[in-house]
Amino acid sequence: MNGRRLPRLLWRAVVAAFVAAFYVFLFAPLVVVVGASFDGGEHAFLNFPPRHLSLAWYLKIPGRYFETLWVSLQLGVVAAACSGVLGVMAALALARGRLPGAGLMAALFRAPLQIPVIVTGFAFLQLFYLASAAGGVPLVGSFAGLAIAHVFITLPYVIGTTAAILQRVNPSLEEAAISLGATRWRTFRRVTLPAILPGVYAGALYAFIVSFGDVPVSMFLAGSRYTTFPVEMFYGMELNFDPAILAMSTLILVGSFAAIWAVQRFLGLNTLLGTGAGS
Amino acid sequence: MSSVTLAGVTGRYGDFTALDAIDLEIAEGEFLTLLGPSGCGKTTTLRLVAGFLEPSRGRVLFDDEDVTHRPPNRRQIGMVFQDYALFPHMTIADNVGFGLRERGVGKAAIRRRVDELLDLVRLPGVQQRYPAQLSGGQRQRVALARAVAHPPRVLLMDEPLGALDLKLREAMQTEIQRIQRTLAITTVYVTHDQTEAMNLSDRIAVMNQGRIEQLATARELYLKPRTRFVADFVGKINFLPVTVDGYAGPDAHAVGLGTAFRVADGAGRPRGPCLLAVRPEQLRLSPAGTPADGCNALDGRIVDVRYSGNLVRCEVEVAGGTPVIVETGPDDPLATAGTAIRLAWAYDRCTLLDDD
Numbered sequence: 148m149n150g151r152r153l154p155r156l157l158w159r160a161v162v163a164a165f166v167a168a169f170y171v172f173l174f175a176p177l178v179v180v181v182g183a184s185f186d187g188g189e190h191a192f193l194n195f196p197p198r199h200l201s202l203a204w205y206l207k208i209p210g211r212y213f214e215t216l217w218v219s220l221q222l223g224v225v226a227a228a229c230s231g232v233l234g235v236m237a238a239l240a241l242a243r244g245r246l247p248g249a250g251l252m253a254a255l256f257r258a259p260l261q262i263p264v265i266v267t268g269f270a271f272l273q274l275f276y277l278a279s280a281a282g283g284v285p286l287v288g289s290f291a292g293l294a295i296a297h298v299f300i301t302l303p304y305v306i307g308t309t310a311a312i313l314q315r316v317n318p319s320l321e322e323a324a325i326s327l328g329a330t331r332w333r334t335f336r337r338v339t340l341p342a343i344l345p346g347v348y349a350g351a352l353y354a355f356i357v358s359f360g361d362v363p364v365s366m367f368l369a370g371s372r373y374t375t376f377p378v379e380m381f382y383g384m385e386l387n388f389d390p391a392i393l394a395m396s397t398l399i400l401v402g403s404f405a406a407i408w409a410v411q412r413f414l415g416l417n418t419l420l421g422t423g424a425g426s
Numbered sequence: 427m428s429s430v431t432l433a434g435v436t437g438r439y440g441d442f443t444a445l446d447a448i449d450l451e452i453a454e455g456e457f458l459t460l461l462g463p464s465g466c467g468k469t470t471t472l473r474l475v476a477g478f479l480e481p482s483r484g485r486v487l488f489d490d491e492d493v494t495h496r497p498p499n500r501r502q503i504g505m506v507f508q509d510y511a512l513f514p515h516m517t518i519a520d521n522v523g524f525g526l527r528e529r530g531v532g533k534a535a536i537r538r539r540v541d542e543l544l545d546l547v548r549l550p551g552v553q554q555r556y557p558a559q560l561s562g563g564q565r566q567r568v569a570l571a572r573a574v575a576h577p578p579r580v581l582l583m584d585e586p587l588g589a590l591d592l593k594l595r596e597a598m599q600t601e602i603q604r605i606q607r608t609l610a611i612t613t614v615y616v617t618h619d620q621t622e623a624m625n626l627s628d629r630i631a632v633m634n635q636g637r638i639e640q641l642a643t644a645r646e647l648y649l650k651p652r653t654r655f656v657a658d659f660v661g662k663i664n665f666l667p668v669t670v671d672g673y674a675g676p677d678a679h680a681v682g683l684g685t686a687f688r689v690a691d692g693a694g695r696p697r698g699p700c701l702l703a704v705r706p707e708q709l710r711l712s713p714a715g716t717p718a719d720g721c722n723a724l725d726g727r728i729v730d731v732r733y734s735g736n737l738v739r740c741e742v743e744v745a746g747g748t749p750v751i752v753e754t755g756p757d758d759p760l761a762t763a764g765t766a767i768r769l770a771w772a773y774d775r776c777t778l779l780d781d782d
């Protein structure tokens with residue numbers, strides 16, 4: 148009996164060790180950042196574990212970080228909302244409409260995922276220069292310009308999650324609604340939309356996350372008035388090491404976990420992420 | 427409630443003709459079943475009546491109204507789907523009341539009507555449940571209640587019992603019939619199960635490869651099938667190769683398998699080769715050498731016997747022909763393998779068909 152149990156115990160230990168290593172790998176950087184943010188001393192480098200516990204750096208977070216954070220949050224919400232609406236329309240057209248060249252369109256909608264983001268950023272910069280030269284619409288450095296580019300890079304996520312769930316919606320549900328007298332719009336409103344909503348939420352959540360974390364595109368398009376939070380942070384790190392960034396990062400981290408908890412609690416993250424969001 | 431008419435209706439998917447110039451009239455309040463093998467065009471016919479498919483030729487009429495180009499949501503139809511198609515995110519009450527709400531009926535009136543309908547399908551008290559909380563048979567009842575709520579001019583059902591097991595299917599057949607009669611709703615029912623079709627229908631349209639082979643009552647289809655396909659699809663039947671060689675009043679004379687036969691009302695058949703069709707239960711076993719007075723007779727030998735409770739099925743080898751199947755009572759003393767017997771059947775219990 149021992150002869151049989153030992154290998155199983157051993158096997159379990161190996162699995163446990165692997166899982167532990169995985170989590171360390173995943174969370175160690177975060178732990179270091181959070182820990183170092185509570186070190187009150189003046190250093191030109193990161194101090195972990197902290198020597199003098201203090202909230203000093205939290206009080207010294209420059210105001211521009213909060214201003215740009217506000218821009219980023221607004222941008223994320225606008226990008227997620229616009230991508231949500233446009234993505235649902237595109238997914239419906241691709242899945243239900245009898246469009247000629249639907250395959251080509253689907254590939255086109257996926258394109259933003261395949262172009263390196265830095266190229267996208269550069270392309271939008273050129274486009275906006277052209278637009279302002281031609282029609283005098285100043286998009287570079289404006290919120291609208293940033294929003295347009297963010298919708299472009301986040302749209303594929305919503306289309307992907309929505310199309311995936313739409314394929315699994317039984318078409319006879321829609322026919323049942325129509326047979327009962329519902330118009331196309333009412334059928335969408337009362338039957339299709341509720342069925343695909345988890346996919347739309349999941350896509351919009353991804354859209355927000357992608358928009359909120361984007362540096363390459365925003366770097367090209369941000370101006371002095373509208374800079375996003377990650378771009379601001381990027382520039383802050385470039386010049387010299389500022390421990391206030393650690394403090395700010397910790398706040399963001401706490402905010403993210405709170406947001407995930409809220410989503411989990413009120414929408415059910417598992418159902419969201421189980422909607423084929425990855426495909 | 428309306429009568430429904432398909433006049434020369436052709437249904438295409440791209441270049442493929444799924445329905446070829448169909449004519450069909452369903453009387454007001456009638457229960458008509460489309461019966462046929464998978465792929466013969468039953469669903470296509472139903473979708474044409476519903477308006478989900480527009481005919482490439484021909485017209486669809488409800489009473490005398492041409493609805494050929496009217497979209498399905500304005501045709502006042504009720505549909506029951508094989509997979510129920512209940513809205514999973516709505517309560518049973520909201521499902522059943524869906525059509526009423528789309529038609530602008532007030533909340534209180536909807537509630538009253540939903541209660542009434544759930545009583546009708548014998549599912550009181552499930553108003554606040556969700557479809558996932560009901561069994562298959564219960565869901566089908568809800569689907570039926572939802573489809574007849576408004577009430578529709580015609581009720582369309584596409585293999586509604588296909589997903590249920592045999593016992594439940596039989597119980598639901600009775601339910602469907604009761605509800606259809608209570609409401610006197612014009613009904614088009616689709617199935618590939620001939621027993622179900624015969625149990626339920628006023629008339630049955632047997633379909634094959636996009637055409638209606640025969641439209642008749644169950645009794646007529648069974649006793650007077652017009653084509654080999656219908657004879658074969660509705661019940662079991664034996665085909666004997668014969669040649670018509672003369673007539674006697676309304677009857678025809680035919681020879682085949684070294685024997686002469688007489689077929690009642692066969693005078694419409696031209697001389698020449700065809701098939702004599704006779705049902706297994708119309709054949710009687712009698713001892714070899716029994717004189718055949720006033721009926722057809724064919725000599726043979728029993729080669730196989732299968733007991734199935736209420737009857738015994740014998741396989742009989744006849745001279746120069748394919749095996750003939752005979753169904754007889756479980757106590758028939760002649761039904762043992764190896765016995766030489768004579769098969770006998772009445773002139774009016776067989777029919778002549780084209781060998782197509």
Ligand SMILES: Nc1ncnc2c1ncn2[C@@H]1O[C@H](COP(=O)(O)OP(=O)(O)O)[C@@H](O)[C@H]1O
Nearest residue numbers: 439442444462463464465466467468469470471
């Ligand atoms: N959407 C479609 N596109 C192309 N062919 C179809 C479509 N629907 C059905 N068919 C074809 O039309 C024929 C009849 O189909 P259907 O009416 O569904 O048959 P049934 O309901 O009797 O099984 C079949 O050969 C089927 O392959």
Ligand SMILES: [Mg+2]
Nearest residue numbers: 465468469470
């Ligand atoms: Mg079908």
